[in-house]
Amino acid sequence: MSEREYVIGFDADDTLWHNETIFENVHVRFRALLARYHDAATVDRTQFATEMRNLELYGYGVKGFTLSAIETAIQLTEGKISAEEIRQLLELGREMLAHPVELLDGVAETLEVLAPAHRLLVITKGDLRDQERKLRKSGLAERFRHVEIVSEKDERTYAGIFRRHGIAAENFLMVGNSLKSDIVPVLALGGSGAHVPYHITWEHERVENVPAAAGRFFELKSVRELPSVVAAWTRVTG
Known part of the structure; x- marks a missing residue:
């Protein structure tokens, strides 16, 4: 291991x-509950608008x-x-909170390879x-050496994490499925990002373009x- 410490978030x-598949399954049941009142598109559009309006108060999750x-x-x-239908909505929420944790393919093996040589952090937002x-x-x-559960993932948040854990931006690589939350803010601070798309992207996390960041x-x-990406990244930046 080189003297230079590389950190991977x-x-x-x-x-x-x-995670998002769990939400999508609940959306299907939510649409069905309200089907006699409105079409699915109206339910989705209104739910998203309500979530965005409440985000500052309730946060993510x-x-x-x-x-x-x-x-x-x-x-x-x-x-x-009805009160019974509201009870059903509350039960959906409880089911989501109790849902088994299902790892993505290759995650455990990848962490096993990377953990001995690099400092690993979890940086996630939510409840x-x-x-x-x-x-x-x-x-x-x-x-993971450190776990950061934050209310938002923006430049200010990442800068604070860098200060708390003594991380130089040029030695940091963030791995995530969201360009908006995981990649763009880190690139803006001079760090690096590895985007691993998930097959469903919540509308709030969508962005059109990633800033130019060669290498x-x-x-x-x-x-x-x-x-292999980390090996190439450390060779270039080392």
């Missing part, structure tokens, strides 16, 4: 384990989604939704208790490609 949801779903249901039914639960149940916790941005098809 990992997003959690849809990078280490499946299942609890905020559930509260916004109840508010959306009341709005779209003009208050006609504190839920993210802690998922990391604990994932069996991956011992691979600092990598597009991967699978997390299994990461060790």
Whole structure:
């Protein structure tokens, strides 16, 4: 291992384990619950608008989604939704919070290769208790030196993490499925990013373009490609 320490940050949801598929399955059931009132497109559009309006108060995660779903249901039914239907929405939220943690293909093997040679961090946003639960149940916790569960992932957040953990931006690589949250802010600070797309992207996380960052941005098809990408990255920056 060289004297220069390279640090690799990992997003959690849809990078280490499946998450958006759980939300999509609940969306299907939510649409069905409101089908006699509105079409699916209206339900989706109203739910998303409600989530965005409440984001500052509720933050990311299942609890905020559930509260916004109840508010959306009341709005779209003009208050006609029954207590039993609200109970069903609450139960959907509980099911999401209790859902088993399912790792993405190749994650465990990739971390096993990288952990001995590099300092690894988890940097994820969402509900504190839920993210802690998922990391604990994932069996991956011992691979990471530090865990950061944050309310937002922007330049200010990453800069604060760099200061707290003594990380030089040029020695940092962030791995994640979201260009908006995992890649763009890190590139702006002078770090590097490895984008591993997930097959579903939440509308709020979509961006059209990635800033030019020659030698600092990598597009991967699978997390299994990461060790070779890290080897090339450390050779170039070392």
